[in-house]
Amino acid sequence: MPKDNGIGASSKRREDVRFLTGAGRYTDDINIHGQAYAHFVRSDVAHGTINGIDASAAEAMPGVLKVFTATDFEGVGGIPCGWQVTDRHGEPMQEPKHPVLAEGKVRHVGDPIAVVVAESLGQARDAAEALEIDISELPAVMDMKDALTEGAAKVHDDLTSNLCYDWGFVEENREAVDDAINGAHHVTTLELRNNRLVANPMEPRVAVGDYSAADDEHTLYTTSQNPHVIRLLMGAFVLGIPEHKLRVVAPDVGGGFGAKIYHYAEEAFCTFAAKALRRPVKWTSSRSEAFMSDAHGRDHVTKIELAMDEQGKFLAIRTDTHANMGAYLSTFAPSIPTWLHGTLMAGNYTTPLIYVNVKAVFTNTVPVDAYRGAGRPEATFQLERVVDKAAREMGIDPIELRRRNFITEFPYATPVAVEYDTGDYNATMDKLLEISDHSGFEVRAAESKANGKLRGFGIAHYIEACGIAPSNLVGQLGARAGLYESATVRVNATGSISVFTGSHSHGQGHETTFAQVVAEMIGIDEGQVDIVHGDTSKTPMGMGTYGSRSLAVGGSAMVRATEKIINKARKIAAHLMEAAEADIELKDGQFTVAGTDKSVAWGDVTLAAYVPHNYPLEDIEPGLEETAFYDPANFTYPSGAYGCEVEVDPETGKVKVLGFAAADDFGNVVNPMIVEGQVQGGLAQGIGQALLENCAYDQDGQLISASYMDYAMPRADDLPMFTVDHSCVTPCTHNPLGVKGCGEAGAIGSPPALVNAVIDALQRGGHDVKHIDMPLSPDRVWTAMNG
Amino acid sequence: MNKVSMTVNGKAVSGEVEGRTLLSSFLRDDINLTGTHVGCDTSQCGACVVHVDGEAVKSCTMLAAEADGAEVKTIEGMANADGSLSVIQQAFQDHHGLQCGFCTPGMVMSAAALLKENPQPSEQEVRTYLEGNICRCTGYHNIVKAIMAASGQDVSVIAAE
Numbered sequence: 045m046p047k048d049n050g051i052g053a054s055s056k057r058r059e060d061v062r063f064l065t066g067a068g069r070y071t072d073d074i075n076i077h078g079q080a081y082a083h084f085v086r087s088d089v090a091h092g093t094i095n096g097i098d099a100s101a102a103e104a105m106p107g108v109l110k111v112f113t114a115t116d117f118e119g120v121g122g123i124p125c126g127w128q129v130t131d132r133h134g135e136p137m138q139e140p141k142h143p144v145l146a147e148g149k150v151r152h153v154g155d156p157i158a159v160v161v162a163e164s165l166g167q168a169r170d171a172a173e174a175l176e177i178d179i180s181e182l183p184a185v186m187d188m189k190d191a192l193t194e195g196a197a198k199v200h201d202d203l204t205s206n207l208c209y210d211w212g213f214v215e216e217n218r219e220a221v222d223d224a225i226n227g228a229h230h231v232t233t234l235e236l237r238n239n240r241l242v243a244n245p246m247e248p249r250v251a252v253g254d255y256s257a258a259d260d261e262h263t264l265y266t267t268s269q270n271p272h273v274i275r276l277l278m279g280a281f282v283l284g285i286p287e288h289k290l291r292v293v294a295p296d297v298g299g300g301f302g303a304k305i306y307h308y309a310e311e312a313f314c315t316f317a318a319k320a321l322r323r324p325v326k327w328t329s330s331r332s333e334a335f336m337s338d339a340h341g342r343d344h345v346t347k348i349e350l351a352m353d354e355q356g357k358f359l360a361i362r363t364d365t366h367a368n369m370g371a372y373l374s375t376f377a378p379s380i381p382t383w384l385h386g387t388l389m390a391g392n393y394t395t396p397l398i399y400v401n402v403k404a405v406f407t408n409t410v411p412v413d414a415y416r417g418a419g420r421p422e423a424t425f426q427l428e429r430v431v432d433k434a435a436r437e438m439g440i441d442p443i444e445l446r447r448r449n450f451i452t453e454f455p456y457a458t459p460v461a462v463e464y465d466t467g468d469y470n471a472t473m474d475k476l477l478e479i480s481d482h483s484g485f486e487v488r489a490a491e492s493k494a495n496g497k498l499r500g501f502g503i504a505h506y507i508e509a510c511g512i513a514p515s516n517l518v519g520q521l522g523a524r525a526g527l528y529e530s531a532t533v534r535v536n537a538t539g540s541i542s543v544f545t546g547s548h549s550h551g552q553g554h555e556t557t558f559a560q561v562v563a564e565m566i567g568i569d570e571g572q573v574d575i576v577h578g579d580t581s582k583t584p585m586g587m588g589t590y591g592s593r594s595l596a597v598g599g600s601a602m603v604r605a606t607e608k609i610i611n612k613a614r615k616i617a618a619h620l621m622e623a624a625e626a627d628i629e630l631k632d633g634q635f636t637v638a639g640t641d642k643s644v645a646w647g648d649v650t651l652a653a654y655v656p657h658n659y660p661l662e663d664i665e666p667g668l669e670e671t672a673f674y675d676p677a678n679f680t681y682p683s684g685a686y687g688c689e690v691e692v693d694p695e696t697g698k699v700k701v702l703g704f705a706a707a708d709d710f711g712n713v714v715n716p717m718i719v720e721g722q723v724q725g726g727l728a729q730g731i732g733q734a735l736l737e738n739c740a741y742d743q744d745g746q747l748i749s750a751s752y753m754d755y756a757m758p759r760a761d762d763l764p765m766f767t768v769d770h771s772c773v774t775p776c777t778h779n780p781l782g783v784k785g786c787g788e789a790g791a792i793g794s795p796p797a798l799v800n801a802v803i804d805a806l807q808r809g810g811h812d813v814k815h816i817d818m819p820l821s822p823d824r825v826w827t828a829m830n831g
Numbered sequence: 832m833n834k835v836s837m838t839v840n841g842k843a844v845s846g847e848v849e850g851r852t853l854l855s856s857f858l859r860d861d862i863n864l865t866g867t868h869v870g871c872d873t874s875q876c877g878a879c880v881v882h883v884d885g886e887a888v889k890s891c892t893m894l895a896a897e898a899d900g901a902e903v904k905t906i907e908g909m910a911n912a913d914g915s916l917s918v919i920q921q922a923f924q925d926h927h928g929l930q931c932g933f934c935t936p937g938m939v940m941s942a943a944a945l946l947k948e949n950p951q952p953s954e955q956e957v958r959t960y961l962e963g964n965i966c967r968c969t970g971y972h973n974i975v976k977a978i979m980a981a982s983g984q985d986v987s988v989i990a991a992e
């Protein structure tokens with residue numbers, strides 16, 4: 045019988061009721077009495093010198109309160125970067141200043157130059173037309189390899205070059221890897237591009253700044269995945285506001301996918317302007333603005349080499365990647381192509397020697413940072429593509445080649461510095477073959493052939509590192525923050541519970557899942573537990589939600605706090621029943637004394653905690669509220685096998701995804717319905733990357749794909765029904781729930797499976813196509829077939 | 832400024848708007864019905880879908896003045912009279928047809944319009960009809976399932992229940 049309450053139940057999401065009735069409270073739904081409206085004036089050239097800005101006409105326009113430019117931000121800090129990477133020579137990365145508003149130069153289309161604040165948005169926009177900005181255009185730095193040549197134009201004049209860092213990992217292995225590759229029986233080489241994407245949460249970003257002169261308090265309402273991180277970065281590094289005078293609220297947030305992790309200029313601006321003008325200031329991004337101001341994702345150019353022996357045993361991997369940073373360093377940007385990418389290059393395989401080289405490059409494009417998966421999709425894509433290519437070259441079935449190289453013993457220390465705790469990759473592979481009806485494939489392929497179509501099946505097996513992350517470890521790797529999570533569990537006198545979590549939900553359903561966990565531990569109904577998140581004035585310092593960390597790290601903090609609650613409640617129960625604490629048991633919300641029929645209910649104990657008439661006051665304090673901070677001992681390592689079946693129309697090159705199956709090992713699962721939804725959503729984004737989405741610039745740095753007319757978001761009609769399974773379970777060994785995290789898997793495992801499927805279809809059709817860069821548009825596929 | 836009057840979710844409302852004011856901003860900013868969302872500026876995403884005189888309309892493509900005198904229904908008017916979720920809303924909850932909820936109002940309004948015109952749509956018909964509604968979270972699987980379930984069809988055979 046499936047459970048209907050607690051851990052393992054597909055509890056219906058409680059947050060849905062407000063979202064389904066229009067009662068959600070998103071940031072743009074917040075209007076503060078007297079608020080003014082900010083309109084950002086952005087660069088329409090990729091690179092240029094600002095000769096002058098004349099705001100006099102604009103400031104004279106009706107309703108205009110003020111036009112802000114860089115001069116208003118003298119003495120204000122730049123937007124900070126939260127991660128410092130050390131290069132292969134032991135030197136720190138080059139780190140340019142990222143001003144709130146452009147100083148002297150503009151460096152990408154969309155770079156904010158000035159902000160008009162007016163009584164109404166219409167007035168602000170009208171006045172922006174009257175702003176006179178004199179810019180001399182400079183040559184745009186667009187291609188990463190060109191950007192590193194001698195004499196190339198520089199994005200930042202004060203840096204020595206456009207190279208942010210040249211990172212080698214593991215540097216000590218460099219020569220051994222070269223030797224292994226030089227001496228190998230066979231080396232498969234693949235050059236590819238991981239296409240630049242725009243995260244595109246459906247809710248555009250919004251910031252509302254408010255200032256109370258009476259108590260010198262600032263409040264920022266913002267579309268953020270991590271309000272405490274914004275408070276820390278903006279307060280300490282940009283505006284110099286101490287934490288106790290700065291409240292950051294991220295209410296209902298309409299999706300994030302990484303793009304709402306970072307601290308953005310608009311947040312600092314609205315907070316700053318609210319004080320300067322003594323008026324609340326609101327900014328709402330349009331979608332067009334989002335395309336040129338939300339951090340982008342991916343954009344790697346990679347060469348990967350895989351060396352094998354006669355049997356196809358992997359001997360060594362060497363990769364050479366250029367990673368686009370864009371014009372400035374976004375909050376976590378330097379860590380994505382390095383620690384979230386290089387450390388995953390072992391994949392699921394026993395390859396003993398690995399060397400990853402990454403050159404991070406500044407270009408005149410929007411900053412690039414984490415997008416769902418962040419580094420791990422880039423690692424998985426190149427690895428699972430090169431393994432497929434190697435299988436063809438070696439004449440070994442791609443499933444068999446993977447199995448020959450699977451890691452089967454755990455814990456397993458990879459040559460790229462991480463230790464996988466658990467996994468069973470053959471089990472997920474078997475499960476995938478079952479749920480994708482792999483044995484029936486040949487029959488289906490024959491049917492397609494009879495209809496003049498080419499059918500192909502592609503597979504990918506992924507590993508990811510989630511539950512980000514042990515603070516001491518990431519500190520050594522350059523993180524400028526800890527990555528613990530926090531929870532306060534406040535039990536009320538009548539036994540109901542409010543949990544204040546540092547995690548943030550922007551679609552993941554924490555209000556439901558987290559309540560399931562606490563309810564299970566105490567044995568009460570989920571309805572008794574409320575989850576509070578997203579407001580720095582309510583929740584303890586937390587690092588927020590990204591990297592599939594909420595349940596593994598935030599949930600673990602909540603478990604620890606709940607354990608403290610239960611321990612204290614047992615003491616109270618022991619007192620009430622005049623029994624020894626060691627004999628007290630808690631089950632289904634009842635405390636009992638072992639071996640007797642004595643019991644007290646949860647509600648009696650909680651009431652005693654707040655009405656301590658009969659209470660062990662000499663031993664314990666009244667009240668029932670506990671906080672825990674949880675710092676994980678390791679990453680978690682979800683893994684899974686993904687299979688994609690496609691049909692290619694040889695006439696047009698159009699690819700149709702007929703079926704997609706995912707067999708994941710997420711460890712223990714709290715709410716299967718929500719986990720399945722997370723995988724489905726991730727698959728859609730991965731299929732979007734592989735088939736449809738591409739953020740494109742022309743050589744002058746103009747953003748070509750700047751709206752939904754040109755950036756192909758996956759629509760309902762582009763996708764199949766998915767077959768997802770999470771019955772392969774090897775629980776995580778180092779967190780109390782045994783969970784691994786499920787938020788990013790779909791986006792990580794699906795692109796290589798899809799591309800492998802298309803290559804399979806073409807090869808079966810007699811076309812010797814070895815690789816096509818994503819997205820696999822009809823044009824690219826047709827050209828590959830006929831070129 | 833022009834005066835506009837219309838019926839929204841059964842209630843008479845009116846306001847003073849500029850000629851350029853969109854119906855979506857009138858609903859959100861003038862009469863504070865913030866359930867209707869704005870997800871784009873090129874009329875592509877469908878987060879803003881409402882019903883005007885019974886037809887599904889992207890409210891970001893219509894001027895408030897054009898809706899003068901019309902009968903408008905928004906997500907706030909979709910629940911049953913007793914406040915409980917309507918069949919379509921309930922199906923979205925039952926089948927996990929929403930995550931962040933931002934596209935949801937438009938999805939529900941589009942689904943209602945679809946089922947009015949085609950009471951038992953096939954999976955393909957649902958997918959085709961949703962061409963103008965983008966969801967970034969769900970991958971559509973559960974949205975399609977929810978709409979088919981709301982139409983009274985048995986969706987238990989669809990994978991990943």
Ligand code: FES
Pocket residue numbers: 868869870871872873874875876877878879880889890891892
């Ligand atoms: S806001 Fe109307 S279609 Fe996007």
Ligand code: FES
Pocket residue numbers: 246298299551928929930931932933934935965966967968969
């Ligand atoms: S539920 Fe988030 S966009 Fe659809």
